[in-house]
Amino acid sequence: MQAYIDQLIRDGYFAGMPKEVVYAVAMVLAAFIVLSVFVAPLAGVTSWLERRVWARMQSRVGPNRVGPQGILQWLADGIKNLLKEDLIPSAADAKLFSLAPYVVFVGFLCAFVVIPFGSQLIVADLNIGILYILAVTSLVVVGILMAGWSSNNKWSLLGGMRSAAQIVSYEIPAGLSILTIVFLAGTMSMQGIIKAQGWAPWDWFLFNNPFTFAAFFLYFTAALAEGNRTPFDIPEAESELVAGYVTEYSGMRFLFFFFAEWGNLYVIGAVATTLFLGGWQVPPVTSDPILLGVLQFVVFFLKAYLWVFIAMWVRATLPRVRVDQLMALCWKYMVPLSFLCLLGTICWMLVFPKGNQIFSVAMFVLGLLIVAYFFKRVVFQIRHARPELYFKPHI
Amino acid sequence: MSVASYVKNIKDTVTSVFEGMTITFSHLVRRPMTIQYPDKIPVPIQETLPRRYRGILEVDMDICTGCLACERDCPITCITIGIEMDKETKQRNFTHFDIDICKCMYCGLCAEACPTGSIRHSQEFEGASYNPAGLVRHFVTQPAPLYKPKKGGETDPKLAEKVDTGLKYLDEFATPDGGAAAEEG
Numbered sequence: 001m002q003a004y005i006d007q008l009i010r011d012g013y014f015a016g017m018p019k020e021v022v023y024a025v026a027m028v029l030a031a032f033i034v035l036s037v038f039v040a041p042l043a044g045v046t047s048w049l050e051r052r053v054w055a056r057m058q059s060r061v062g063p064n065r066v067g068p069q070g071i072l073q074w075l076a077d078g079i080k081n082l083l084k085e086d087l088i089p090s091a092a093d094a095k096l097f098s099l100a101p102y103v104v105f106v107g108f109l110c111a112f113v114v115i116p117f118g119s120q121l122i123v124a125d126l127n128i129g130i131l132y133i134l135a136v137t138s139l140v141v142v143g144i145l146m147a148g149w150s151s152n153n154k155w156s157l158l159g160g161m162r163s164a165a166q167i168v169s170y171e172i173p174a175g176l177s178i179l180t181i182v183f184l185a186g187t188m189s190m191q192g193i194i195k196a197q198g199w200a201p202w203d204w205f206l207f208n209n210p211f212t213f214a215a216f217f218l219y220f221t222a223a224l225a226e227g228n229r230t231p232f233d234i235p236e237a238e239s240e241l242v243a244g245y246v247t248e249y250s251g252m253r254f255l256f257f258f259f260a261e262w263g264n265l266y267v268i269g270a271v272a273t274t275l276f277l278g279g280w281q282v283p284p285v286t287s288d289p290i291l292l293g294v295l296q297f298v299v300f301f302l303k304a305y306l307w308v309f310i311a312m313w314v315r316a317t318l319p320r321v322r323v324d325q326l327m328a329l330c331w332k333y334m335v336p337l338s339f340l341c342l343l344g345t346i347c348w349m350l351v352f353p354k355g356n357q358i359f360s361v362a363m364f365v366l367g368l369l370i371v372a373y374f375f376k377r378v379v380f381q382i383r384h385a386r387p388e389l390y391f392k393p394h395i
Numbered sequence: 396m397s398v399a400s401y402v403k404n405i406k407d408t409v410t411s412v413f414e415g416m417t418i419t420f421s422h423l424v425r426r427p428m429t430i431q432y433p434d435k436i437p438v439p440i441q442e443t444l445p446r447r448y449r450g451i452l453e454v455d456m457d458i459c460t461g462c463l464a465c466e467r468d469c470p471i472t473c474i475t476i477g478i479e480m481d482k483e484t485k486q487r488n489f490t491h492f493d494i495d496i497c498k499c500m501y502c503g504l505c506a507e508a509c510p511t512g513s514i515r516h517s518q519e520f521e522g523a524s525y526n527p528a529g530l531v532r533h534f535v536t537q538p539a540p541l542y543k544p545k546k547g548g549e550t551d552p553k554l555a556e557k558v559d560t561g562l563k564y565l566d567e568f569a570t571p572d573g574g575a576a577a578e579e580g
Binding site for chain 2: 053055382
């Protein structure tokens with residue numbers, strides 16, 4: 001991005017303007033384009049798709065009235081929330097209360113700076129890319145604590161505290177799982193990590209060795225917990241806390257929290273894709289740079305969105321865990337296991353400094369077998385459906 | 396916690412999550428169980444409801460005698476009836492007969508009290524309205540005469556049919572024993 005701006009300056013497009021002003025304008029413009037063209041529709045469509053997928057998994061229909069199959073539902077919801085009154089409780093700390101949604105939003109939006117959509121399509125390829133993502137997504141904790149505290153409401157406060165405890169705890173297994181990949185790739189730059197992998201599945205870090213395979217699922221689980229997703233959504237547990245830290249919010253500020261939640265799903269998927277699933281790597285089929293760029297973007301988007309879908313699916317499947325179960329899962333199971341993955345990967349790198357191609361292919365075949373077994377079970381479940389339990393409208 | 400139980404916990408978590416995910420995925424590719432109301436059902440729901448269903452009240456003004464039994468019996472006074480004597484013809488006319496659906500609790504006491512069975516529960520239940528005033532049902536738009544039962548039965552065939560319908564409703568559905576006798580017979 002910066003290289004492109006420098007090129008434009010050299011070509012004389014911004015004659016006589018100070019370099020810093022051009023940079024600042026370009027930064028604001030890039031943020032605006034990413035937000036309005038990509039993030040906002042993505043979060044919106046994700047919210048609609050999640051409701052549809054949920055509904056179908058619970059044998060319902062879901063929102064299907066606004067636009068074809070209800071795909072414009074998110075626009076209707078957004079407009080509705082914009083028109084609603086922005087209520088601030090009289091006992092609330094008004095300044096913190098109004099600021100909190102934006103802190104949460106910034107925390108998630110900043111992650112898009114280093115997400116590599118293609119070999120050229122990245123806002124800034126920081127050399128500490130993955131560390132940067134860990135850092136800025138932690139900003140969400142501050143926003144949620146601010147929202148919980150400033151609402152002056154016991155449910156909000158409890159939700160905010162729970163969320164902070166949860167996110168801080170789960171950052172450890174997430175960070176350790178990421179560290180295995182940083183060791184393997186030898187870099188923290190997002191593009192560097194992708195370039196260390198290949199387009200073929202057995203060149204992905206996911207199938208590099210059994211420890212990275214386990215680390216992937218540990219990372220995904222920890223990321224779900226960091227994103228406050230079911231089954232780890234105790235901060236907004238409806239049955240206990242009304243809506244947790246968003247209890248007192250209304251209108252657009254309320255929407256910002258959910259905007260961040262749905263957008264964050266894509267960030268989780270994108271980071272998982274970058275670290276474990278080969279990112280934008282495509283087979284060498286074309287040399288046309290534009291076509292290649294589009295292909296890379298599509299591949300990256302589909303890989304990332306698959307994990308968004310799986311997050312929806314997990315949400316439709318698993319019940320909410322209790323607070324003590326949540327902490328036990330993190331500290332008793334995920335932290336030791338992610339340490340084990342880290343040590344295992346280090347030993348693996350000592351034994352096979354250049355990786356083990358045959359083993360990677362074997363791991364890939366194992367992955368395929370798991371998927372095949374999965375579909376076998378799905379067919380079994382369909383065959384053993386109980387049609388007599390179907391709803392009968394005519395009594 | 397022993398090592399064996401620790402490993403077993405991990406195994407149980409992984410396998411049960413896997414199994415749960417297959418179940419939800421099988422539902423994703425299945426047809427939804429709910430039906431699309433109101434526009435994707437073969438017949439309107441109202442026609443499939445049982446005849447004793449207590450829907451929104453309706454009044455057949457042609458056979459209403461204006462006895463005010465329903466207005467007196469209504470525990471929440473959602474029925475208001477206005478009757479006025481016409482000075483010239485010496486005939487009593489309805490000026491209004493309003494039922495406030497907002498207040499109605501569908502207890503059915505009015506239908507039980509009605510001597511001719513003119514007030515009764517319909518199968519209609521869709522009462523959505525943009526304002527509460529729209530939920531007040533007006534059964535009299537212009538002053539109309541009261542119905543007077545004739546000795547020896549109704550002679551007008553149109554009215555006779557309505558009287559029969561009303562009495563049938565009264566016998567079968569609006570009685571405290573639930574019309575069980577009629578259903579059995």
